[in-house]
Amino acid sequence: MQFSPTNGDFTFVSSTEAEELSGTISAPDIKLNMGNEGCKDPYATTFLRQRGYGWLLEVEEDDGEESKPLLEELDIDLKDIYYKIRCVLMPMPSLGYNRQVVRDNPDFWGPLAVVLLFSMISIYGQFRVVSWIITIWIFGSLTIFLLARVLGGEVSFGQVLGVIGYSLLPLIVIAPVLLVIGGFEVVSTLIKLFGVFWAAYSAASLLVGDEFKTKKPLLIYPIFLLYIYFLSLYTGV
Numbered sequence: 208m209q210f211s212p213t214n215g216d217f218t219f220v221s222s223t224e225a226e227e228l229s230g231t232i233s234a235p236d237i238k239l240n241m242g243n244e245g246c247k248d249p250y251a252t253t254f255l256r257q258r259g260y261g262w263l264l265e266v267e268e269d270d271g272e273e274s275k276p277l278l279e280e281l282d283i284d285l286k287d288i289y290y291k292i293r294c295v296l297m298p299m300p301s302l303g304y305n306r307q308v309v310r311d312n313p314d315f316w317g318p319l320a321v322v323l324l325f326s327m328i329s330i331y332g333q334f335r336v337v338s339w340i341i342t343i344w345i346f347g348s349l350t351i352f353l354l355a356r357v358l359g360g361e362v363s364f365g366q367v368l369g370v371i372g373y374s375l376l377p378l379i380v381i382a383p384v385l386l387v388i389g390g391f392e393v394v395s396t397l398i399k400l401f402g403v404f405w406a407a408y409s410a411a412s413l414l415v416g417d418e419f420k421t422k423k424p425l426l427i428y429p430i431f432l433l434y435i436y437f438l439s440l441y442t443g444v
Contacts, residue, residue, distance in 0.1 A: 281316070288317035295373045296380070298409045309373055310413045313365045318344075318372020325375050328382045329441045340440055344372060347433045354429060355414060358422045362414060370413045371433070377405035378438055403438055407431040 278285065291314075294306040326340045345368070352367040381402035388394050411427045 282314075283316050284314070287312070287314065288320075291317055291373055292321075292376060295376050295409045298405075298412055306413060310362070310366050310370055313363070313369035315365075315369070318369045321375050321379070322372050325379050325382075325437070325441070328379060340437070343433075343436065343440070344368075344375075347371065347436075351414065351426070351429060351433065355426055358425060359418055360414070360416065360426070361418060367414060370410050371430075374406045374410035374413075374434070375437060377402050377409065378434065378441065381405075382441060399438055403431065403434045406434040406437075410434070 287308075290304075291309045294304045294309050297304060298306065300306075322341055322344050329340060348368040348371045349364065351371065352362065352364045355362050355367065381398050384398055385395055388398070407427070407430050411430050414430070415423050415426050
């Protein structure tokens, strides 16, 4: 028994005749090459690209560049910071240090480390004022910067921020001494004055240039007052 096909492509036979049917179905081999040899199978490659799946054929190449060290990524130069620390602690021109590098090549991490160290030391003095030290560093530097610009100085806020931060080092140096001789008021006062003059001189000698001419005291005096205030945050006086 045989049924006529409806679309001209298929022939339906009865179950009894189906037992005598046999044969094979052949189909062309299709290979999908996902690498750089995609040109050998253009049909699969073209099909994927037309359907928007061409990204499957892309091979990610390894980047030969080595990852940079963390300090280099953060732009931290320990040798440069150490040299600037020596320039601040030994501000005498006769020692031969190029102290202008502290002003001309400012950085952020070195002054921040100094301010944080001063904050930790201040815990022994007045714990409640530690949170103010970084604020005073930023806004005090901003005040000195604005005053310097008004007086005709050619300095940037980053330079002032770096110099003021690094120049806290003398106060850090005298802090352990004050803990030892705290009972001797006269000697303690002299050491405090020495530390403030030391810090103010280190900062003023870098920030107050020849462009200020006769206006130098107008900038030196606020710098001196700023370090007196920093010392008062440590001593609580």
